[in-house]
Structure formats: C-alpha cells, structure tokens
Amino acid sequence: MDSFDDSQKPVFEEAVSEVRENQATAVRSLEDSQNAPSTESADSFARVNRVTGAQSIKHGLRIGTIGLILPDEVPTEVQLTPTLCVLPGSPQWVRGVTTVRGIAAPIFRVDPFFDHYTYERGKRTTIVFQLGDSMAGFEIDEVPGRVTLSEDEKLNNFPPLPASIQPFARACYRNSEGLWLDWDIAGFFSAVADLSKHS
C-alpha cells in the first residue's frame, strides 16, 4: 500500500484545516436550519429523514471496515472498466484520468487515506462524483449498495477513525453491517486535489 511521506503531511494537514473551517460553517448552517423546521436543510440525510420518517434509505459504499454514505446531492456514477490515461510524473496513488461524457475526471486510489486497508486483487471498478462542473473519482473493490439507517443508530461520539478521513466525517452511524460515515465528499476531494498539486 502506498502512503504519504513526511514531506506531504503538512500540505495535507493544511488542506484539512481549510476544510474544517468550511465544515464548521456548514455545521452552523445545519444548526440554523434545524432550528427553523420549515426550512430545507443542506444536510441530505436530514432531508431523507423527513421523507421516510424514522428510517432513511441511502446509497452506501464500504471501504474496508468503514462505510461511506453517498450524498444524494452529488451525482454519482459507477464505471466497471474505464479507460485510464496515466499522467506522467504524478504520484503513485494517482491512477490517471478518464473521461465521463466529455468531462475529464482524475481517478486515484484511497488506500493511503484508510488505515490498514488494502485493495483486493482482480479487476478494479471506479466510482466518479460530479462536483459542480468538474468530476473526480477513485477505485473501489465493491460497488455501492442500499443501506437503511435510523436516528437510533446515530453515535454521539465518533469512534477512532483514520486520521485522513476523520476531518470529513459529519455524522456516524452503527448498524448490523458496521460503521457508516456521513462524509463531506467535496471537502475530501478538495484536500486530495491540494495534496496532488504539491506532490
């Protein structure tokens, strides 16, 4: 598994700090929206809760022992065998660039960001997220699936998480399938982009 070297850590931590500020702003917005019941929340999970009642059905993706809830507001697409164009001089964890309906999307590996996670052997599948006008994605072992969560399963305190992921965790749930994170995917990709620029 590839990992960051010591020179890359300050860059990533800087990016994480920036994201944390954005996250704090988002949390404040969320609290404001929760205080105003008739107002639509920016939190996608809250929006689903209102629709389905006590339980909500989401799309989720498991990476090792951690499950990531895919935000409904971010258009997401799975590609089985994309054609990747390798970028010369890029870090080893950047796999290359593919095109999705004419839009170039960088693809990278996530094992450096998840402790003790290793990709399984065999063919790789790619998940691509549309963030505004741009797209980005990473390789996955398993395709996303349906996951049902309830407020009763929400954890008050976060369990120990990988350091690279913890800043982007907005909420944490534990059900029979394990741990699920409602994560800030835009912030995560922003930090990854900054990291790749300085690598």
Place this chain on the structure above:
Amino acid sequence: MNIRTKIILGSALGALLSVAGVGYLVATIAEKSAAEALTESARNSLVSVRNEKKFAVEQLFSTITGQLKTYSNNSMIIEAMAEFNSAFNAIGQSSSSLDQTDTSSSPRDYRALQDYYNGPFSDQFKELNNGEDPGATAFFDRLEDKAKILQNLYIAENPNPLGAKEVLDAATDGSRYSQIHKRYHPFIRAFLQEFGYYDIFLVNNDGDLVYSVFKEIDYATNLTSGSFASSGLGNAFREAAPNSVAPDDVKIIDFDEYYPSYNGAAAFFSSPIYDGNRKLGVLIMQAPVDRLNDLMTSEQEWRDVGLGESGETYIVAGDNTLRNDSRFLIEDRAAYLEALRIAGEPNLTGITAKNTSIGLQGADTPGTKEALAGNAGFAIFPDYRNVPVLSAYTPIEVEGLNWALMAEIDEAEAFAPIATIRDTILKNTLLVALGTLLLVGLGAFFLIRSITKPLNKLTSTIGEVAKGDLTARAKLDSNDELEVLGNAFDGMLDDRIATMEEAAIQNKQLNESVVGLMTATAQLADRDLTVEVPVAEDVTGSVSDALNMMVEETSDVLSQINNVSKQVEDSVNLVQAQTNAVKGAADNEKVIVQNTIDQLEKVSLSINNIGELVQTVNNLASNVQSSSTTTADTVNKNIEGMDQIRETVSETEKRIKRLGERSQEIGNIVEIINTLSERTHVLALNASMQAASAGEAGKGFAVVADEVQRLSESSKESTLEISTLVDSIQLETSEAMATMNATIARVVEGTELAGQAGTQMTQTQSDATQLAEAIKRISTESAAQTEANATLMEQANTVLESTEKTSTALEQQSVQTSNLVTFAEKLRAAVSSFKLPA
C-alpha cells in the same frame, strides 16, 4: 454295506462336494471383491473428510492470526495499550478515588473480593471439575496490590453476575483508568463478540495484565511474577515480549488447562504492539476451544458428513493427547469409558471426572506417529480404544504447532456389508446343496429300485424251485439285461424238467421190456429152449432177438460152446480188466470236468458282478458328463454377461464424460450471463443514484431503477447457484468417471477369471467324455466275456453229461462182463446138463 447304500452315499457325497466347491469359489471371489471395493470407498470418503477438516482447521488458525496481526497494528489498540499502561501505572498516584487508593490497604478492605474467590469462583470451578477444590484462597493471597484494587473494583463490586462481568463499561470511581476503560472497552468487547473469542488481553512490557474483556481472576496480575506466570497466558506473553519479535509476528501456545478459566482447555495467540519503533506491550487473544471442538466433531452431526455410526475426526497434539472430544464420549459415555478401562488408558480418572477428552485422552497409534512425523496416508490399525479402524491421517500445517488430524471409522462398520454377502452366499449354497441332495437321492432310489426288484423276483423263483415247485418261473419284464437273464433262467428250467420227464418214460418202457425179458429168461433158466422171447421196440428188443436167435442157435452151438467157453472166459476177463481201466479214466475225467464247471460258475458270478458295477459306473459317468456340460454352459453365459456389463459401463462412462463437457459449456454461458448481470446491476445502480440526486423528480425513475437492480441481483444469484451446480456436476462427473474406470478394471479382471474357469470346465468336460467312452468299452467287453463264459459253461456241462453216460455204460458193461464170465462158466456146466433138441 449293500449296493443301494453305497450308491446313495456316493451320489450324495459327489453332489455335496460339487456344490460346496462352487459355493466356496463364488464366496471367496465375492468376499475379496467386496473387501477391495469397500476399502477403496472408505478410503476416498475418509481422505475427503480429512482434507476438508484440515483445510478448515488451518483456515481457522489463519483467520485468528490474521485478525490478531491486523488488530495489534490497529491505531485504536495502539492508543488503548499506551493509555491503559499509563493509567495502570498511575493507580494510587493521582487525585481520583482509584488513584488515591492506598495500596497498603488492609485485607479487610477486600473482603468482597475474597468472598468472590471463595464463593462464585470456587462454586463454578467445583461444578466444572467434579467437585474438585480450587484452593482459591492461596491465589487470592498471592495477588499484587494493584491487582487487588482493580479486581475488587471490576470483579467483586461489578454488579453483573459471574460470566457477565464484561457488561460493565466502566466502574463509577471516576479514575483515569475507568475513563480509559469506558472509552475502549465497548469497541474491544464488540470485536470479541463479533469474532467469538474467549477473551482479549493487553499486557504491558513489565508483564502487567492491564486490561482484559472478561475480567477473570487473571485480570491485573503480573505475568512474569504472578500466579499465572507459568500458565499458557504467561507463556504467550514471554513468546511475544522479546524485542526481536517483529510487529507482524504471531505466537501460538497450544491448548492446555487454564486455571482462571476453571481449568478449561485454552490456547493463546500473542503479537507485540508497536507505536512506530517503540514497543508498548503485547496483545493476547484466548482462543475458544468450543469452536475447534465444534469444527472437529461436526457439531455432533457425524452422520450428516458421511462418518456413519462409528466415524470421527480428531486432532492429536505432540504430547499424544486429543485436542477435541471423542465422539464416543459424547454419544455413549459408559461404553467409551469401559473401552478405555480395557485398553488401559492412564488418564481414565481425569476423563471420567471432567467428562472431556481434550488434553487427557491418549492416542499413540501408528497413524498418529506417521502424521506427527509429517506424513499423510491411509492405513488400518487399532485406535486409542484398541478397536481396529480405517484411518486417514495428515499433519496440520500451522506454524508453532505439531498437530495431527485423524479421520477414522471402525473396521467392523466399514466392512459390515461383506458379512451380509458371505451369509447370503452360504445360505444360497446350503439351499442348492440340500436341493441337489434331494434330487440325487430320489434318482438313486428309483435307479436302485429298478435293479433290486427283478433280482428279488429271481431269488424267490429259485427258492420255490428248490422247494419242489417245478412250475415256478421268474417272468421278468424290466426291459433290460435283467429281463434277458430272467428269460434265460426260465428257459433253462423248462429244458431241464423236459429232459427229466423223457428219462422217466424211457425207464418205464425199459422196465417193462426187462420184465418180459426176465420172464423168458426164467423159462430158459428152466432149460426150456423152446421158449420164444417177446421182442420190444426198445433197447431190449435186440436182446430178445438175440435170445431168440441164441436159443435157436444155442442148440447148434452148445456143442461148440464148451470148446470156446474156456476161450471166452479168458477173453472176458481181459475185457473186464480193460473196462475197469477205462472206467477209472472216465471217473477221473468226470472229477476234472466237475471242478472245471465249479470254477466256471465262480468266474461267471464274478463277471456278472463286474458287469453290474460297470453298468453303474457307466451311468455315473454319463451324469458327470451331463453336469460338466451344464456347468461349462453356465460359465460361458457368465462370461457373456460380464462382457455386456463391461460394454454398458464403458458406454455409461462416455455419456458421463459428455455430460461433464456439456456442463462446462453451461459454465461458460453462465459466465456470460453473470457479466451481463453485473453490467446491468451497475447500470441500475447508476440510474438509482442519478434518480436520488434528482430529488422528488427522480422518484418514479428510482423505482424502475430499483426493480432493474433487484432483477440483476436475482439474475446474479441464480447464475451463482447455476455455477455452483455446474461445479458440483463436474466434480460428481469426475468422481463418477473414476469410479467407472475402477469398475471396468474389476469387470475385466472378473472376465479373465471366468474365462479361466471356462477353460478348466471345457477340459473337465473333455476328460469326462473320454472316461464315459472308456467305461462303455469296458461294459461291452464285459458283456462279451459273460457270453463266452456261458458258452464255455454249456460245453462243459455237455462234456460232463457225456462222461457220466460213459461211466454208467462202462459200469453196466463191467457188470455184464462179469456176468458173462459167470454165465460162461455156468454155461459150460449147464451145457453139459442141457438137453438139447434133437
């Protein structure tokens, strides 16, 4: 012993020997073939079970070591180790209630803990160890101060009962240790429950057991100097403690009695915990013996995995003791213990008291020796109960352990079908023998009856004739040689009686003639030469004529008689002498002829007996020839049947092979369907996610996407099931082809054996035919000899009769010659006294 008994006994003995021989041959071949087939079948089954269990055991240990390796490198465990160590060392040094605890507290402060040792712990120990006293007070007295503080807080004052101490997240003393315990205990406990471990321990570099999930009495003790330093847990710590042990190394301590777990069998897995290059301590997992026991005993469903009524799998460690419970202890404890008592098991008392085989039951057999030496194989030998078993054994390849895995089944159960086959063949052979005996007995009875009945009739006829009934006749009508003999006997009686009657008539006529002759002679005796003698037509006629002529001539010649009577007397005397000589020779000849006839009668009787015996042997030879022909036909049909079986099996093998090829094609098609299903699944997933991002507008489309996704998942599951079925078909096909090939080889072998039997039967048939022909020639020669002997007898009788007649005539001649001398003398005297006619 008469002829009837001899023939019946001979026929019965021959039939019994034939049936017994064929039965023994068939039983021997069938038993050998069945034994080979059953051994091969049991070998395949046991090897399959052995390999499956070996894979499962190695997989179990691989999983445990993998989890321990990953968990010891987990950041949470690293942080937990560091923080538990820090908090443990701070006990009695900070401001919290726990941290302020005076480590020199009097024993009185730990009365609740002492009550736990002597109460619930001791009670549970006794219950699980057949009432054995654990001596808990001694362990309590040896507790270190920190161990007493923590055990009092997390065991004695823990409101949860024994066996549920892990439920407590943290004590309420507010100490730093309890805060750390509250933070990490739920996650480590969840890990333990998720993967079914017995306990998980964190041990610092000094050997202090700073954390355990279940809080047994080893909790907070020191593993280098405490009560459990020499236990399996202590050994696990020492194995992983040295700095030379790498972060990814895992050490394994084999199952052994572990006192804190009530002397239950426990194995330990340990791995060092590093934070970068700094070693913090050791993570130890206590392995559950129940999981290994359930795996090896197939959760007590031995019959469902093909181990029948007496099969089992078990693990033997390097100390030659079992690592899982014996099936026989579980299913029939009393019989198992009795078998061990007879076999002289040294740990019988321990097994009986603790009701387990683990670590107690010895197993030092040829199979365990081979497997522990690193060799896998299959053999038959007595197991640890001293009962012969079929055993497939193999070493288990787990680093740090020297284990052997045995898959066995009792020889009696594996070979039980052979006894059934043998009983069936013997039963059928006995029935055939009895049937054959009955048929042969009936045949011999009627055969002998057809011979003895005419003989009895002939014997009774001879008896009646001997008593004087000359009209008695045999009159046999058996249409065989005996009838010919009876008719000859009747003819002989008729001839003999006719001869006797004719002789009587001739005697009567002769008497009458002699009376007439005597009358005339009496007149002549009165010297009346005028008398005329009556002439009869018999032999006396000529005498009468002679007398008449003599009377006539006497007168003429009396004168001459005186002259010649002297000469006559002399001549007659010479004749008399010659006659006596001839008579003596005739008498000698008569004796010789009589002796010859006696010898011929004995020879005739012997030849008759030989003829009867030859006839009997001829019939038996015909029966043997017929039986050998029938047997040869049966063997030839058997060979044809086996050829047909071989062709059928060969054809079946080809069809099964084609079936395997078809299933391979199905597998290829399933793979294509699977790929399509996967693509459909991803397409539906993308549609579903797009619909979700579209919000309310995408709801309708999301329903369609979900349905498509379910269809693709259903299709994927179906293809997976089909793929599994195809794999099973190919596996079964492969096994069936192997079985077919083995069957063909056996059929070929059987055909060759039957062919040899057919050749032998053909040779036997040829010999029987030659024997029958030789006996037939003997019979013919014997009949010709009997006939020649009869002719010789007839001729000898004729000679005897002639000799007797000659002797009689010579006697008469002698008498008459004597009379003639007398007469001549008297004649001369009388002539002189006769008054002759003028």
